[in-house]
Amino acid sequence: xxxxxxxxxxxxxxxxxxxxxxxxxxxxxxxxxxxxxxxxxxxxxxxxxxxxxxxxxxxxxxxxxxxxxxxxxxxxxxxxxxxxxxxxxxxxxxxxxxxxxxxxxxxxxxxxxxxxxxxxxxxxxxxxxxxxxxxxxxxxxxxxxxxxxxxxxxxxxxxxxxxxxxxxxxxxxxxxxxxxxxxxxxxxxxxxxxxxxxxxxxxxxxxxxxxxxxxxxxxxxxxxxxxxxxxxxxxxxxxxxxxxxxxxxxxxxxxxxxxxxxxxxxxxxxxxxxxxxxxxxxxxxxxxxxxxxxxxxxxxxxxxxxxxxxxxxxxxxxxxxxxxxxxxxxxxxxxxxxxxxxxxxxxxxxxxxxxxxxxxxxxxxxxxxxxxxxxxxxxxxxxxxxxxxxxxxxxxxxxxxxxxxxxxxxxxxxxxxxxxxxxxxxxxxxxxxxxxxxxxxxxxxxxxxxxxxxxxxxxxxxxxxxxxxxxxxxxxxxxxxxxxxxxxxxx
Numbered sequence: 148x149x150x151x152x153x154x155x156x157x158x159x160x161x162x163x164x165x166x167x168x169x170x171x172x173x174x175x176x177x178x179x180x181x182x183x184x185x186x187x188x189x190x191x192x193x194x195x196x197x198x199x200x201x202x203x204x205x206x207x208x209x210x211x212x213x214x215x216x217x218x219x220x221x222x223x224x225x226x227x228x229x230x231x232x233x234x235x236x237x238x239x240x241x242x243x244x245x246x247x248x249x250x251x252x253x254x255x256x257x258x259x260x261x262x263x264x265x266x267x268x269x270x271x272x273x274x275x276x277x278x279x280x281x282x283x284x285x286x287x288x289x290x291x292x293x294x295x296x297x298x299x300x301x302x303x304x305x306x307x308x309x310x311x312x313x314x315x316x317x318x319x320x321x322x323x324x325x326x327x328x329x330x331x332x333x334x335x336x337x338x339x340x341x342x343x344x345x346x347x348x349x350x351x352x353x354x355x356x357x358x359x360x361x362x363x364x365x366x367x368x369x370x371x372x373x374x375x376x377x378x379x380x381x382x383x384x385x386x387x388x389x390x391x392x393x394x395x396x397x398x399x400x401x402x403x404x405x406x407x408x409x410x411x412x413x414x415x416x417x418x419x420x421x422x423x424x425x426x427x428x429x430x431x432x433x434x435x436x437x438x439x440x441x442x443x444x445x446x447x448x449x450x451x452x453x454x455x456x457x458x459x460x461x462x463x464x465x466x467x468x469x470x471x472x473x474x475x476x477x478x479x480x481x482x483x484x485x486x487x488x489x490x491x492x493x494x495x496x497x498x499x500x501x502x503x504x505x506x507x508x509x510x511x512x513x514x515x516x517x518x519x520x521x522x523x524x525x526x527x528x529x530x531x532x533x534x535x536x537x538x539x540x541x542x543x544x545x546x547x548x549x550x551x552x553x554x555x556x557x558x559x560x561x562x563x564x565x566x567x568x569x570x571x572x573x574x575x576x577x578x579x580x581x582x583x584x585x586x587x588x589x590x591x592x593x594x595x596x597x598x599x600x601x602x603x604x605x606x607x608x609x610x611x612x613x614x615x616x617x618x619x620x621x622x623x624x625x626x627x628x629x630x631x632x633x634x635x636x637x638x
Contacts, residue, residue: 148570148571149567149570149633150567150577150633152633154579154633154634155293155340155532155580156251156252156253156579156580156634157246157292157579157581158246158254158581158582158583158584158602159255159534159535159581159582159583159584159585160235160584160586160588161256161257161297161301161591162235162256162259163177163179163232163257163300163301163591164179164232164233164584164589164591165232165235165256165586165588165589166234167229167230167231167232167233167235167236167237168236168237169229169230171236172236172262172273172276172279173273173275174265174276175261175266175267175304175305176221176265176304176306177229177260177303177305178303178304178305178308179302180221180227180230181196181220181221182194182195182228182594183196183226183227183594184228184593184595184609184610185209185592185593185594185595186593187592187593187595187597187598188597192208192209192210192593193592193594194207195209195219196222196225197213197219198218198220199217200217205217212363218309219308219309226610226611227594228594228595228611231607233586233587233588233589233605233607233615234615236279237615238615238617240286241617242617243283243286243290244290245617245619246292246585247290247291249585249602249626249630250627250629251585251630252291252293252630253292253293253295253340253579254287254292254293254294254295254581255295255296256294256297257296257300257302258280258298258330259302260299260302260304260323261302261304261305262276262279263329264326264329266304266306266307267303267307267319267322267326268304268318268321277329277330280334281333284334284338285337288337293340294340295340295341295342295534295579296334296338296340296342297341297343297344298326298341298342298343299323299344299377300342300345301345301591307319307322314369314373314377315366315370315373319373320376320377323380324380327377327380327381327385331385331388331389331392335388335389336389339389341381341385341393341394341395342394342395342396342534343377343378343381343382343395343431343466344374344377344378344381344396345397346399347374347375347378347398347427347431348398350370350371364449368444368449372452372453372457375461376460376461378431378464379461379463379465380460381464382394382467394467395470395532396427396469397470397472397534398424398428398470398471398472399424399471400424400428400471400472400473400519400523401473401474401477402476402477402512402515402516402519403416403419403420403423403477403478403496404416404476404477404478404479404499405479406478406480407480412479412480415479415481416478416479419495419496420479423495425437425526426440428523428527430461431466432465432466433465434461434462435461468530468531468578469523469527469529469530469531469532470531470533470579471519471523471531471532471533471534471535472533472534472535472583473519473533473535473536474535474536474538474583475511475512476502476510476512476515477497477499477510478496478497478498478499479496480497486498488508489504489508498510499512505538505539507539509539511538513561513564513565516536516562516565516566516569517566517569520533520565520566520575521569521573521575524574524575530576530578531576532578532579533577533579533581534579534581535581535583536580536582536583537555537559537582537584537600538554538555538558538600539599540554540598541598542599544604544606548618549620550618550620550621552621555602555622556622556625559582559622559625559626559629560637560638563580563634566634567634582602582626583600584599584600585603586602586605587601587603587604587605587607588600588605594609595609596608596609597609601620602622603617603618603623604617604620605617606618
């Protein structure tokens with residue numbers, strides 16, 4: 148049977164890691180623009196430089212709560228990776244040509260909120276920013292590439308984070324709704340496929356705000372509630388503006404296994420999976436909080452601030468399809484002491500002794516992708532799309548410009564075979580595949596360039612040095628073969 152006719156093959160990026168042009172064309176500052184680079188080799192995290200209420204200046208790790216009253220700033224003497232990223236802003240025409248050459252018929256990208264509303268809550272949008280994305284979408288259409296647009300991808304206007312603590316405040320929700328009104332109206336007919344909020348199950352500095360992400364559970368749950376409402380509003384508004392629109396959720400959805408058949412490990416895995424991913428899928432697909440979550444909040448003394456109509460909006464704004472990222476799997480143990488921890492996209496589990504890992508400790512598990520697809524399909528019975536998948540590696544560019552990344556080809560082949568089995572043998576309704584970072588982009592976690600995912604090499608190092616030239620890796624030609632054969636030619 149193979150992949151269905153019209154299957155969406157492409158690649159995925161995020162504006163804060165790829166676009167650059169951080170104050171060009173009327174764009175305002177986002178939280179990502181205030182994040183310094185880090186050093187993954189020496190476990191040095193990205194940081195915020197903040198002005199403090201007493202007039203002093205202090206630096207905080209990105210994953211710790213910034214104190215109330217502190218305001219993240221951009222220091223002119225500090226290097227910030229997102230300011231240039233890999234300069235899609237200056238290379239977008241050529242990059243779209245490369246996507247078309249590779250055989251892509253879909254381009255997953257995001258709109259930078261602050262390119263449309265520089266402060267996030269401005270009364271009027273920035274026309275230059277609107278025109279920038281319109282030109283991109285038209286160029287994609289001219290090349291036979293369908294835009295798949297993420298409305299909010301680890302993106303928060305710095306003004307809203309500093310002044311309103313991001314999604315903790317209802318003000319941010321209202322600003323996001325206005326943003327949705329403008330872009331969904333402007334791009335009617337140009338964009339049909341939308342994602343509302345990227346990896347909504349990951350609470351990080353670029354999605355929530357600066358002050359509440361880690362230690363204040365009341366604020367964290369309130370921020371989640373507002374993000375759910377924003378996601379539902381995007382779906383409802385998209386359908387009102389154009390009934391042809393299809394809107395999907397997006398969840399970081401790795402597979403987890405019980406470490407053993409000990410019932411304690413099985414329960415540990417069940418509760419972890421429920422907390423980490425199924426809760427978020429249930430809300431966006433079914434339109435309400437599951438009973439276990441309601442009881443959990445009640446036991447913790449957490450009462451969500453709601454307004455009339457909120458619950459109805461959640462029920463009315465359920466998604467058309469389920470999209471997710473998949474890189475690796477992990478095991479869950481009730482007693483993790485003495486067991487090796489694993490890395491990978493906010494993983495919290497332990498090493499699976501049956502799987503090999505890459506240089507970053509991510510378990511390589513193609514069968515896990517098939518398991519994932521079946522679990523999601525069985526639970527929700529709506530179309531699925533894999534919108535992130537891939538392997539990060541330290542690529543070596545040869546003197547002639549070539550990159551021989553056979554390890555990436557092996558990873559992609561094995562995972563696409565798992566996808567094909569899920570479609571052919573299991574009956575999963577899979578409609579698209581956009582591997583992460585089809586072109587090299589800066590790391591969201593560390594701000595570095597050394598861990599590359601792309602099929603296209605970009606000449607830039609961890610410090611922003613390089614001429615930004617693009618060159619095709621061996622994996623580019625492999626994916627070209629796969630895409631142009633609709634997934635039939637995999638060897």
